Amino acid sequence: MSTTDLAPALRGAGLRVTRPRLAVLGLLQENPHADAAQVVALARRRADGISVQGVYDVLSVLCGAGLVRRIQPAHAVARYELDLGDNHHHVVCRSCDVLVDVPCAVGSAPCLDPAPALSVGFDVDEAEVIYWGLCPDCRPDPSAARMSTTTKEKV
Template sequence: MKTVEERQPADSFADSIHAVDLKVTATRLAVLAALSTRPHSSAEVMFEAVSRELPATSMQAVYGVLAAFTAAGLVRRIEPAGSAALYERRVGDNHHHLVCTRCTAVHDVDCAVGEAPCLTPAQSTGSAAGFVVHEAEVTFWGLCASCQAATSA
């Protein structure tokens, strides 16, 4: 397995971290590199990848990096029902997700309707009146092509 330095985009990872006013550290570089090759991954998956490269890294450090990246808008945290939180680098476009109910694979899907937040609720009354929607998260559940093929075989 190549180290962060051998992967070459380390400079762009450092630039991405600097761009959100965070300090560049080995752990932050390793988390961003791992997430770039493993989209829709849990903190546990990130920890496994990072600890291969930086054995002294703790699970808490990975959680801290993911929280800082999420707060800074560098990564997006999604929470499919019944699943651990997953993280991805695709941010800012309010896309949605397809989740396979058999193998749990997660795939991006562009907004179903129009521009972000893509979906807006009907005019609300009562306590919901005046509510402004900034983001809509839609998860489509079903079987991916591989699982469909395995089912019909």
């Protein structure tokens, strides 16, 4: 979705085009995976006069309309991104909380088979894959670990 597509995207979702909505969509386009505090700070700079509650209301409306996706990794703050329908997953660093897009595990939707949930009466409308690990910046340097074990004093 390009910057020029933001207003038509709002109209296409049956929403009025407002400065706060355009501000939030635009900043998420430039800052994917922003958390709520980042969205509030950036949106308040773009849409002068918007309140903190106003930003949360806009996020809620945009998520409900399917224009924005809320990503809620376990034990981490919620992040937001434009919902482009591009079928990707996320990987989160356990150390620094960086969140990165990764391609779909199987290449196409659905990535997960909802049959087990359907068999117990659930109506599944979403499935999410989040990988967890250490990013390259947080992962210990294997050569440093080898050096520390070879330079330790023997007792």
